[in-house]
Amino acid sequence: MGKYFGTDGFRGEANVELTVEHAYKVGRFLGYYYGKDHKANIVIGKDTRRSSYMFEYSLVAGLTASGADVYLLHVTTTPSVSYVVRSENFDCGIMISASHNPYYDNGIKIINGNGFKLEPEVESLIEEYIDSESDNIPFATKENIGKTTDYAMGRNRYIGYLISLATRSFKQVKVGLDCANGSASTIAKGVFDALGAKTFTIHNEPNGLNINTNCGSTHIENLQKYVVDNGLDVGFAYDGDADRCLAIDEKGNIIDGDLILYICGRYMKERGELNNNTIVTTIMSNIGLYKALDELGISYERTAVGDKYVFENMMANNHSIGGEQSGHVIFSKHATTGDGILTSLKIMEVMLEKKSKLSDIVKEVTIYPQLLVNVRVKNKKDAKEDPKVAEIIEKVADELGDNGRILVRESGTEPVLRVMVEAKTDEMCKKYVDMVVGVIDNQGHTLC
Known part of the structure; x- marks a missing residue:
């Protein structure tokens, strides 16, 4: 990861860690970089944060000043930007969003002409330009100055694409949608209505300050209650930019990313x-998922945490589905990024084709209790490689055997070791996590 760009773009508190000057310089560089031998065409989408408008205008100023023509999708989802870029031959796309973060954060995600996340080497060039004291990128003049075009039609084409993927009508199915007061608010209900569902929405009234606030996939308990109280057949919760989806079955149980991989992977194998x-x-991913896949004879691969790494593996090996517990699920036939609304349509397909309730489809999977504790430490590497810490980790792994696991990993962005244990009971998870955290503390690694 670079100074500004992490695994999911340039992200931070608006006008603190990510400023309008940063956005302007990102725009200046991209307009220049993609416009070396032709007039660059770049599309921009944004989520519902108040600061998204500010960053949109700043990016547009930088891009057009470097000669690029800019097309505005307005409030839309991250996967829609990826779709429009690759299907309509744009040089690149920009999504202004901090995903599931609070409203006061924001981010700039850059998508290359193939609909993939921007190459690290180009991100490095942007960072060099941001930090450079002299501006060596020429300004466009006269007729070469870029123009800005309202491009809501691009978002509408994406909506049409989603609708075209459905294999059956959703008529008479009662569906609840938690739009997180974010990007899904402009798209999700329209898609489900067009497919005939009886659509019920919550958190679908963004005001710039309420995105992800006690709603969406990071606060799934609201949709759980809503589905049960209203007797719905299924519910779907998205995050701020709608690249994630978690589901709720008719009983109010959470269907997380692991269970979604099971549901869709099994269905795809059958077909x-x-x-x-x-x-x-x-x-x-939960050990319960792996045990269930073993029973089905389905193989699996494990990557580092991050949908970026999942997608890289999928592309390198021509795999058709991958994802994370958090609800980032990628269907490589249809998308190059996690797409929450597409994921919900795929779950609906399985339910309708099998004529089954969602709870019945996952009844053979036993998800193991999991406990994750973040330990703030003085030095991540020193703490993890301490012989006493390594010894207790090995001891816990031996005691868990095939009926659980322990994972201790370094945070990519914070002075934190993440200690995760899966076991048959919550009590066992806590016991083993406490053992490891205790040793880390006793060895003097914990930050006060």
């Missing part, structure tokens, strides 16, 4: 659509 008979997961 001969599971390339290489393999699902791509991350190291945080």
